[in-house]
Amino acid sequence: MATVSEYFGSMVFDDRVMKANLSASVYASLKKTxxxxxxxxxxxxxxxxDAMKDWAVAHGATHYTHWFQPLTGITAEKHDSFISPSPDGGVIMEFSGKELIKGEPDASSFPSGGLRATFEARGYTAWDPTSYAFIKGKTLCIPTAFCSYAGHALDKKTPLLRSMEALNKQALRILRLFGNDKAKCVRSSVGPEQEYFLVTKEMYDARPDLRFTGRTLFGAKPPKGQEMDDHYFGVIKPRVAAxxxxxxxxxxxxGILAKTEHNEVAPAQHELAPIYTTTNIATDHNQLTMEIMQKVAQKHGLVCLLHEKPFAGVNGSGKHNNWSIATDQGQNLLSPGETPYENAQFLLFLCAVIKAVDDYQDLLRIAVATAGNDHRLGANEAPPAVVSIFLGDELNAVLEAIETDTPYKGAEKTQMKLGVDVLPKFNRDTTDRNRTSPFAFTGNKFEFRMLGSSNSIACANIMLNSAVAESLKIYADRLEQADDFKTTLNAMIRKTIKDHKHIIFNGNGYDDSWIKEATEQRGLLNYRTTPDCMPHLLDKKNVDMLTAHKVYSEEELRSRCEIMLENYCKTVVIEANTMVDMARTQIVPAVESYVYDLTKTATAKKALDASISCSYETALVKKLSVLVDRIAAKTEELDDALLSLHDAENVTAESEMIRDRILCLMSELRLPCDEAETITAKKYWPFPTYGDLLFGVQA
Structure with a gap:
């Protein structure tokens, strides 16, 4: 049986394969790129x-595809075989450089947000040599960028690569000022922790809401949820372990560096975390991870749920984006070292991040905005919608000393004493971990915890890379013109701390008092929903910054705003229509059937002996009848409100109508349905309950 080290990356056209199959000159040229x-x-x-084709065919591949990431949130692929006709009537396997570099998929049915007319169908895919090709099934998948006939980016990879180049350019300017002439490039690196739920396929198929929307739209709270904290890091059940x-x-x-796996807080919830790698590759790998999670689940009779909030009343699923920046020589620019107070280069890069997060807190919120994530943010299981930074005690003390120009004594190393001689002694970290913070420093990287489970990590990292690049540009512009580098540097670090310290919060982000303090005293933004935040993508400061760094054109930004609001509207409308259908065709008939049988039971009792009390049946029939009337009325009200959306002048107005009216009506419809579930006999209820779903896989 092959060991992990023997088969790791066996389906990837990686550096090992390129070195073995390319000439020295071709390999050197490609590596330079x-x-x-x-x-x-x-x-x-x-x-x-040619080498890629030979390698792929040797591994059983018959087709190739330009694998890209359109603005649908998932990946796309069109398969072409390697075959070409030969003169003798047979076929030969061919693949040219032209086919590698450029593809022409039909772009007509992908979201464009007005970047092209409906009849303008041509689109182009362009090979991204910085992300390795791989084999999936019998297809060679070539990571590519995707653009329109006019050259507008229609994907998430292109702006991500642009943002990485912007960060690289500005970070190198800073490094040169510190005398580092050896670094050839600076890259951001990411390790996205992926949370997910597993339910049985049989139960999933019996829930129209899960099949159509990825989340449960109805469901009463089960007797047990996550109250006992017994699932978190608990023993992994055999079916899940397999x-x-x-x-x-x-x-x-x-070649995906899957490292950590464990049970998460909610029943049926789990997490997979990889070792972090270059942002572009990490983004490709995370898209693949989500796809493979779902495919493998089917083979085990399971379904992997990646919705941000598949169940009410228990934790939703997030994706923690661990972000850092490093040189090609392996120097982590966010590593404070042993003496962060004296590490001016680290302090400048730290200040660049602090300034970026404060100046562009709206862009970070926009980057994680979806209809699903709106249910999760601020629900005491995920960070609030208010963006803030956690630095920990040591760095906080360092910044305070710099701001006040007072001596910094340094954090003392505290040895952990566990009271048992046989246990090892070790030094305590100088800072704790704040799980309630949206943006927390964790030693040599920042953990951006606001992403939803199904989000592409591209969007968050585009905004993060771009915002930090802007901070570094401002610093580099000043320092390159400075008469006295050290004096200017110290003054700039001190000014950044004074101007942006209101974004730093080391306390409990779940506390309601923090939201009040953040908005009323500190002036931080609190965009609770997607319609609240998305239009701010087009604020002048955001457009100016993103276009200046050539991450987006203004047309591309307008298209993104349009697409994201359309996605929000379509998502909620599908959910609301599903609720209407389930309530009308399944819930009401089920409750009515139970009421009918209760009535027959009471009538039969009275026919047997008129003195027999039927108070149980009578009270239950009355209660259920009232609930059925409420369900019917709320269903009609929601249906009418959905029809009124056609009167919206534009997608922004429609999203606001959904936020202010549709979501409220959905909640009002759910309440009597969930109450009816708790008093309807189980054999009548048409769907698996929360108890069935959450604990079915654990049996």
Missing amino acids: IDEGAKLDPSVANAVA YMEELNHELWKL
Whole structure:
């Protein structure tokens, strides 16, 4: 049986394969493009394509695809075979450099937000050599960027690569000022922790809401939820362990650095965390991870739920985006070292992040805005919608000393004393972990915890890279013109701390008093919903920054705003229509059937002996009848409100109508339905309950 080290990356056209199959000159040219961001030499494309095809065919591949990430939130692929006709009537396997570099998928049915007319169908995919090709099934998948006929980015990879280049450019300017002439590039790196739920396929199929929307729209609270905290880090059940084992195997074959797996807080909830890698590759890997999670689950009779809030009353699922920046030489620019107070370079990069998060807190909120994530943020299981930074005691003390120009004594190393001689002694970290913070420093990186489970990590990292690049540009512009570098540097660090310290909060982000303090005293933004925040993408300061760094054009930004609001509206409308259908065709008939049988039972009792009391049946029939009337009335009210959305002047107005009216009516319809579930005999209820769903896999 092959060991992990033997099959890890076996389905990836990675550096090992390229080195073994390309000539020295072709390999050197391609590596220069990958490692240093040099322009791709077209002359190497044919050699790379031929080697890539031979390798793929040897591994059983028959087709290739330009694998890209359109604005649907998932990946897309069109498969073409390697076959070409030969003169003797047979076929030969061919793949050219032209086919490697450029593809022409039909772009007509992908979201464009007005970037193209309906009849303008042509789109282009362009090979991204910085992300390795891989084999999935019998298809060679080539990571690509996706653009319109006019050259507008229609995907998430293109702006991400642009943001990485913007960060690289500005970070190198700073490093040069500190005398570092050896670094050739600076890259952001990410390790996205992925939370998810597992339910049985049989129960999933019996829930129209799960099938149509990915979340339960009805469901009474079960007798037991997550109150006992017994699922968190608990023993992994055999069925789930078997799933995780196969999932790891499939991910490792694709070179995905799956590292940690465990049970999460809610029943049926779990987490997978990888070792962090370059942001572009991490984004590709996370998209693959979500896809493979769902495919492997089906093989085990399970369904993997990636919705941010599949169940009410228990924790939803997030995706923690662990972000850092490092040089090609491996120097982590967010590592404070042993003496952070004296590490001026670290302090400047730290201040750049603090300034970026404060100046563009709206963009970070926008980057994680979805209809699903709106249910999760601020629900005492995830960070609030207010963006703030946690630094911990040591860094907080360092910044206070700099701001006040007072001596910093340094944090003392505290040895942990556990009271048992046999247990090892170790030093306590100088800072704790704040799980309630949206943006927390965790030693040598920042953990951005607001992303929802199904989110592409591209959006958050585009905004983060771009905002930090802007801070670094401002710093570099000043320092390059400074007469006295050290004096200017110290003054700039001190000014940043004074101007932006209101974004730093080391307390409990779940506390209601924090939200009041954040908004009323500190002036921080609190955009609770997608319609609240999304229009601010087009605020002048945001457009100016993102276009200045060439991350987006103004047209591309307008398209993103349109697409995200459309997605929000479509998502909620599908949910509301599903609720109407379930209430009318399943819940009401089920309750009525129970009422009818209760009535027959009472009538039969009275027929047997008129003196028999039927108070139980009578009271229950009355209560259920009242609930049925409420359900019917709320269903009609919701249905009418959905029809009124057609009167909205534009997508912004529609999203506001949904926020202010539709969501309220959905909640009002759910209440009597969930109450009816608690008093309707189980054999009548048409769907698996929360208890069935949450504990079915654990049996």
